[in-house]
Amino acid sequence: MTTDPVTLMKQEVGKAAAARVKSDSIVGLGTGSTTAFAIQYIGERLASGELKNIVGVPTSFQAEVLAKKYNIPLTTLDAIDHIDVAIDGADEVDPQKNLIKGGGAAHTREKVVDSLAQEFIVVVDGGKLVDKLGSTFLLPVEVIPMAVTPVMRKLEDLGGKPDLRMGIKKAGPVVTDQGNLVIDVKFDNIPNPASLEAEINNIPGVLENGLFVGVADVVLVGEIVDGKPHIREF
Structure with a gap:
């Protein structure tokens, strides 16, 4: 069990995103440390029977490996005609919910999957919020x-x-x-x-480049408040 507040906060944001996934849906599985927890919790909800009939579309080799580890069935864009929800991280988020992504060099596949999703949920920590894109991240x-x-x-x-x-x-x-x-x-x-x-x-x-303009629907922000993880919708 980890007691590190930052790791706990990432876990909680990932859990909050995974909680929004419904049965009988096709899920875009993003890349990065926070999204990794979302993939884990989707797998746990499937294993417990709380979720049924989920298939994932991975945005990277990392996401694919994690999905297999947590027994989430995978599919490809060739085999489906829509994606219900995608969960992914970001390196920067501006007040209009525009993003810079690509710290993990997976932004091309992420943009394909995230843009196709009917709902795109972004999971970040408070440090990723910026007034203007490009202020902290290349x-x-x-x-x-x-x-x-x-x-x-x-x-x-x-x-x-x-x-x-x-x-x-x-x-x-x-x-x-x-x-x-x-x-x-x-x-x-x-x-x-x-x-x-x-x-x-x-x-x-x-x-492709890492600017994601007008793609994000929901941004879930994790912050440490009084030493405890706190999640808010941005």
Whole structure:
């Protein structure tokens, strides 16, 4: 049993999101430490019989491994025609519920799944709330390997400071689940996230970027209040 307040808070946010999943639904399973608890609790609700007939669509290899660990049946986008609810984390959330995602380099698959969901629930801790996107977190851009240099030049033209993401405990760059690379871009200011999202995605060689504009429906925020985890809907 953990007594660390931050871990407890992540568990509680994950549990609150998992509690919103209903039987007979198709669930997008996101990536990251808080979402991992949501996957765990969905599995526990299934095991206890409280939930029935759930299938998951994983957004990453991590989500797939966790879903299998907690015996959540999985499907693919080829086999379904809708997603009822998706649960995923975020690296930044602005007051309009726009997000920056991609700290785990899974934002391309996440955007596909989260955008398809009839309801997209974001689970974050209070530290992820910002007044303006880009204020604390770099914007991840997934790019095909041959296009890294020209894409970085174009990102500089858009006012960004691009940097190829390098592996930790791995020599060389981070490689995504799709076999691509990630450029992290520092923008001093993102006044219009929707237009920047479109401009970056129009650069040849870019697969997808971490701006999620107008996708989130519900944001569940975990905070530590008087040393105890507290969850509120944003």
